[in-house]
Amino acid sequence: MAIATYCLVAVDCPDPAALAEFYAGVLGGEVRRDSDDWYDLYAPGGHRIAFQRAPGHRPPRWPSEDGSQQLHLDLKVPDIDAAQEQVLALGATPLDLDDKDGSRGFRVYADPAGHPFCLVTG
CATH class of the missing domain: 3.10.180.10 (2,3-Dihydroxybiphenyl 1,2-Dioxygenase, domain 1)
Structure with a gap:
């Protein structure tokens, strides 16, 4: 039995909105803003990539x-x-x-x- 279920990959970056839009352009899908510091890309096929602001990245x-x-x-x-x-x-x-x-x-x-x-x- 699995211990966990895959949820997402979170990627540190200086500008989460811009990086989420870049990957939406590459993969398709929908970008959703959680906050200025966190954006999610819901890609086709049910995959999710999150982009989080990392000061000093x-x-x-x-x-x-x-x-x-x-x-x-x-x-x-x-x-x-x-x-x-x-x-x-x-x-x-x-x-x-x-x-x-x-x-x-x-x-x-x-x-x-x-x-x-x-x-x-x-």
Whole structure:
């Protein structure tokens, strides 16, 4: 028997409203404001990501010499080239786009608050 039920992932950031809107642009869904410091994205499929204001937020470094990314999201896409154009237009920053002509199966970006995320194929 499970001890708990998954509820959400909370992401620290300097501007929760803006980051929630970025991910709504990527994933779809509805953004709901709880307070100026907390926004939720209710994504299709019942997934929920929360964005909380973190004063003094420092984004993780990628790649990091110590290997820590803090956390990252893998987002499955049917067409990585089209998805890349769209996330860059929404404000993502490319970190590692060398997918080895598709054999690696992912590309790495940073969201507007600096958190790494991957677009993944297959």
